[in-house]
Amino acid sequence: MPATAIPDRMTSQGRRLTRQRVVVAEALASAKRALSAQELYERVKAGHPTIGRATVYRALEAQVQDGMASRFERDGHVSAYIACDAEHHHHLVCTKCQRVLDLGETVVAPLLASVGRRHEFLVDHAALDFYGLCRSCRRRR
Amino acid sequence: MPATAIPDRMTSQGRRLTRQRVVVAEALASAKRALSAQELYERVKAGHPTIGRATVYRALEAQVQDGMASRFERDGHVSAYIACDAEHHHHLVCTKCQRVLDLGETVVAPLLASVGRRHEFLVDHAALDFYGLCRSCRRRR
DNA sequence: GCTCTCATGAGATTGTGTCTCAATCTACGG
DNA sequence: CCGTAGATTGAGACACAATCTCATGAGAGC
Numbered sequence: 001m002p003a004t005a006i007p008d009r010m011t012s013q014g015r016r017l018t019r020q021r022v023v024v025a026e027a028l029a030s031a032k033r034a035l036s037a038q039e040l041y042e043r044v045k046a047g048h049p050t051i052g053r054a055t056v057y058r059a060l061e062a063q064v065q066d067g068m069a070s071r072f073e074r075d076g077h078v079s080a081y082i083a084c085d086a087e088h089h090h091h092l093v094c095t096k097c098q099r100v101l102d103l104g105e106t107v108v109a110p111l112l113a114s115v116g117r118r119h120e121f122l123v124d125h126a127a128l129d130f131y132g133l134c135r136s137c138r139r140r141r
Numbered sequence: 142m143p144a145t146a147i148p149d150r151m152t153s154q155g156r157r158l159t160r161q162r163v164v165v166a167e168a169l170a171s172a173k174r175a176l177s178a179q180e181l182y183e184r185v186k187a188g189h190p191t192i193g194r195a196t197v198y199r200a201l202e203a204q205v206q207d208g209m210a211s212r213f214e215r216d217g218h219v220s221a222y223i224a225c226d227a228e229h230h231h232h233l234v235c236t237k238c239q240r241v242l243d244l245g246e247t248v249v250a251p252l253l254a255s256v257g258r259r260h261e262f263l264v265d266h267a268a269l270d271f272y273g274l275c276r277s278c279r280r281r282r
Numbered sequence: 283g284c285t286c287t288c289a290t291g292a293g294a295t296t297g298t299g300t301c302t303c304a305a306t307c308t309a310c311g312g
Numbered sequence: 313c314c315g316t317a318g319a320t321t322g323a324g325a326c327a328c329a330a331t332c333t334c335a336t337g338a339g340a341g342c
């Protein structure tokens with residue numbers, strides 16, 4: 001039960017604050033791991049049976065735009081989402097337990113800079129997410 | 142018309158050399174830019190009207206496995222493919238003209254190493270592809 | 283409260299990618 | 313050079329995530 005006022009961050013861009021988006025944001029924040037839109041939809045639906053699939057998709061898209069969540073690709077062409085703070089950073093995704101570790105921008109900044117310099121390439125965004133096994137899943141092998 | 146003997150690289154893993162896979166490989170190699178499976182299917186079909194969609198998908202998958210092509214995600218949950226040599230490397234993808242520049246493994250190796258060290262994370266694979274504007278598209282703005 | 287919008291929800295629709303299976307073709311041994 | 317075993321193909325059906333539509337319902341400023 002975080003004391004963080006999640007709703008405060010959801011009214012940017014003239015967006016209205018609705019109960020549904022709050023519910024989706026709280027569900028994602030409490031998951032502490034990467035979830036696909038479908039998985040999140042099912043979780044939310046347990047407590048709010050009338051919520052629509054499209055609403056969950058739209059809420060997730062809004063969260064990504066507002067910097068409250070991050071999206072990346074899971075095997076099988078499925079988007080997965082993880083709640084995160086607004087600072088731009090990247091992730092280590094455990095392909096087994098779906099837990100996510102943060103990777104600070106400072107670690108990857110040198111790489112981004114050298115790429116832009118060496119190739120005269122204007123980097124818009126980078127898929128800088130690492131997939132593998134986290135420490136505990138690694139030991140369990 | 143490259144003199145490179147493309148077929149020589151397609152018989153690994155007990156795979157049989159078929160006309161269809163050669164056609165797909167040549168089409169991708171001559172594209173010089175990233176193509177989705179669907180785009181490639183349409184190109185190939187122009188010269189070989191009886192080829193099946195599934196065959197193109199299977200051929201692309203085989204090429205990725207054999208290190209002859211690389212796959213990455215385009216917006217809208219679509220896989221795109223680019224022909225490349227067997228050395229493992231990453232890419233700079235121009236989101237406007239779909240041309241692809243290579244990014245040598247040496248540039249990203251330090252990052253991979255530091256990630257594994259600092260987080261005790263066993264990196265299986267990383268989405269280390271950069272999306273943005275290449276030099277010529279950048280100037281055209 | 284009222285009103286103007288925007289958001290929602292239910293389902294249809296889209297589009298990528300996978301699967302099935304009989305017919306066909308490759309590779310290889312004789 | 314031919315025959316056989318088994319992988320590959322092609323056509324379409326299928327699975328699935330994601331998007332779109334549009335009437336209904338709810339947010340926010342007055």
